[in-house]
Amino acid sequence: MEFELSDEQLAYQDAARQFAAGEFAPLAAQWDENEEFPKAALAKAGELGFCSLYTPESAGGLGLSRLDASIVFEELARGCTSTTAFLTIHNMALWMIATFGTEGARESFCPKLASGEALVSYCLTEPGAGSDAAALKSTARQVDGGYRLNGTKAFISGAGDTDVLVVMARLVNAEGVQPGAKGICAFAVDARSEGVGFGRKEAKMGWNSQPTRQINFEDVFVPESHRLGAEGEGFKIAMKGLDGGRINIATCSVGTAQAAIDQTCTYLGERKAFGQTIGSFQALQFKLADMATHLVASRQMVRLAAFKLDRGHADATTYCAMAKRLATDLCFDICNDALQLHGGYGYIKEFPLERHVRDTRVHQILEGTNEIMRMIIGRRLLIEGASTVL
Numbered sequence: 001m002e003f004e005l006s007d008e009q010l011a012y013q014d015a016a017r018q019f020a021a022g023e024f025a026p027l028a029a030q031w032d033e034n035e036e037f038p039k040a041a042l043a044k045a046g047e048l049g050f051c052s053l054y055t056p057e058s059a060g061g062l063g064l065s066r067l068d069a070s071i072v073f074e075e076l077a078r079g080c081t082s083t084t085a086f087l088t089i090h091n092m093a094l095w096m097i098a099t100f101g102t103e104g105a106r107e108s109f110c111p112k113l114a115s116g117e118a119l120v121s122y123c124l125t126e127p128g129a130g131s132d133a134a135a136l137k138s139t140a141r142q143v144d145g146g147y148r149l150n151g152t153k154a155f156i157s158g159a160g161d162t163d164v165l166v167v168m169a170r171l172v173n174a175e176g177v178q179p180g181a182k183g184i185c186a187f188a189v190d191a192r193s194e195g196v197g198f199g200r201k202e203a204k205m206g207w208n209s210q211p212t213r214q215i216n217f218e219d220v221f222v223p224e225s226h227r228l229g230a231e232g233e234g235f236k237i238a239m240k241g242l243d244g245g246r247i248n249i250a251t252c253s254v255g256t257a258q259a260a261i262d263q264t265c266t267y268l269g270e271r272k273a274f275g276q277t278i279g280s281f282q283a284l285q286f287k288l289a290d291m292a293t294h295l296v297a298s299r300q301m302v303r304l305a306a307f308k309l310d311r312g313h314a315d316a317t318t319y320c321a322m323a324k325r326l327a328t329d330l331c332f333d334i335c336n337d338a339l340q341l342h343g344g345y346g347y348i349k350e351f352p353l354e355r356h357v358r359d360t361r362v363h364q365i366l367e368g369t370n371e372i373m374r375m376i377i378g379r380r381l382l383i384e385g386a387s388t389v390l
Contacts, residue, residue: 003300009071012064016072019048020079028080031209032355035201037161038083038209039119045087046116050076053091054244059098059106060114066244067306070251074299077255078262081359084255086210088248089157092241093120093166096228097188100237104225105188109164118163121191123153123215124238130154131372133168134181134235138217140169146224147187149195149217155366159213160198165189167217168234178232186234188226195220206358243309243317245367246324250302253331253363257295260338260356264288267342284341291334298327315390318380325373328363335360 005013023041031038045051053069055061064072069091076084094113097105097120112118129136138151149169153159167187171178178184189196199214229237268279268288278284305323308316339346339353346353364370380386 005071009068012068013071013075015048016050016075017078019045019050020076020084024076024079024083028083028209029349029352029355031080031083032206032359033208033349035208035211037158037211039161041083042087042090042119043116045076046114050087051090051116052094052114055091055094055098055110055114059110061094061098061110065306065310066247067303067310070247070302070306073248073251074255074258077252078259080209081252081256081356082207082209085207085249085252085359085363086157088245088252089122090120092245092248093122093164095244096122096166096186096237096241097164100186100228100233101188102225102227104223105228108226109188113164119158119161120164120166121156121158121162121215122241123156123159123165123167125153125155127152127154127214131369133238134184136168136170136184138167138169139172139177140185140187140222141172142174143221147185147222147227149187149189149220149222151217153215153217155202155212156215157207157210157212159211159215160201161211163191165191165196165215166228168238169217171231173231181235182232184234184238185231186228186237187222188228189220189222193220193222205361206355207362239317242367243320246320246373247302247306247309249363249367250298250305250324250327253328253360254295254299254302256356256360257291257298257331257334260335260353261288261291261295263352264291264338264341267345287337287341291337294330294334298323298330301326315380318377318390321368321373321376324367325370325377328360329370332357332360332364 023044049062052061053064057063073088097109113120124133126136140147140149167189168184170183171185195218197216202212271278302323305319308319335356339357342353345351
């Protein structure tokens with residue numbers, strides 16, 4: 001087993017690090033303060049292929065592995081957590097269109113999404129269906145030539161400012177409303193379609209460089225050619241997307257925690273108290289050592305899960321849940337500890353620590369709460385022989 005990055009991976013890492021330092025980091029605080037969605041920066045990211053990292057080359061993407069993509073996302077998150085998090089969502093939704101869409105859907109949406117000229121939102125969560133995603137109530141009623149969408153989606157990243165929506169809805173056909181997970185379909189929807197409406201922009205604790213809104217669908221027509229996968233495969237597509245999404249959001253936490261540790265090491269070497277730099281105090285060295293150890297453990301867990309997903313391992317979903325749970329919990333703690341080590345300076349916006357704390361907190365909630373991650377892992381462990389497989 002090889003733990004060192006290849007020359008190619010190191011090149012991806014360096015390119016992402018330089019881009020984040022030049023295009024994201026200098027403006028991250030401004031984007032957060034002004035709640036500004038940096039479309040120009042995202043377009044620049046698209047020019048380097050960062051909008052379509054693991055989208056197949058046949059659809060205009062780079063065709064990288066999930067492991068390679070995680071290396072890129074980690075570096076980008078060091079520059080701006082919130083903007084990188086949106087970029088990971090865009091990558092996930094684009095991958096769904098490119099992988100499960102018809103030729104017509106791919107031709108209609110993929111070129112501009114892959115280049116960053118257009119952006120896409122992922123629409124699964126509803127006001128009454130979050131962790132219990134299979135309970136969604138939005139409907140897709142069969143009509144001549146396609147479907148009519150009706151319903152409401154909640155907490156949608158980018159909503160109102162993106163061009164395409166990947167939507168999960170419950171099929172209604174001649175036999176009526178189709179129940180359960182097998183009744184769900186997936187669609188690629190033009191965000192400018194008649195009947196698509198957006199709620200107010202949510203005021204959030206963090207993730208302020210990306211807008212979050214509710215989306216309402218009122219008899220929105222979607223041609224049959226824009227359905228993703230077969231009828232009834234929508235939930236399966238959503239779960240496949242979320243395996244990668246959990247790796248993505250976990251690696252955003254890792255990148256942010258790395259930035260927090262970098263800032264803290266500098267501060268501990270400069271700040272003086274009682275006649276010496278505070279980095280010379282053993283108690284603070286111990287805290288820093290724990291932070292670094294948890295960071296490396298999180299990074300390796302994320303990369304292991306990405307490796308399993310790339311290989312199509314039977315338990316990839318479990319490893320993705322483990323990575324998401326571990327990395328988002330530990331890395332939030334790292335950011336919080338970094339704030340504490342800065343004392344009062346950590347609490348003011350002149351330093352990035354309070355933003356790191358605000359931005360990473362939501363990672364423990366979205367892409368499946370960490371309580372749901374524990375359920376996935378626990379249920380798998382209770383299957384006979386699981387302990388010898390995992």
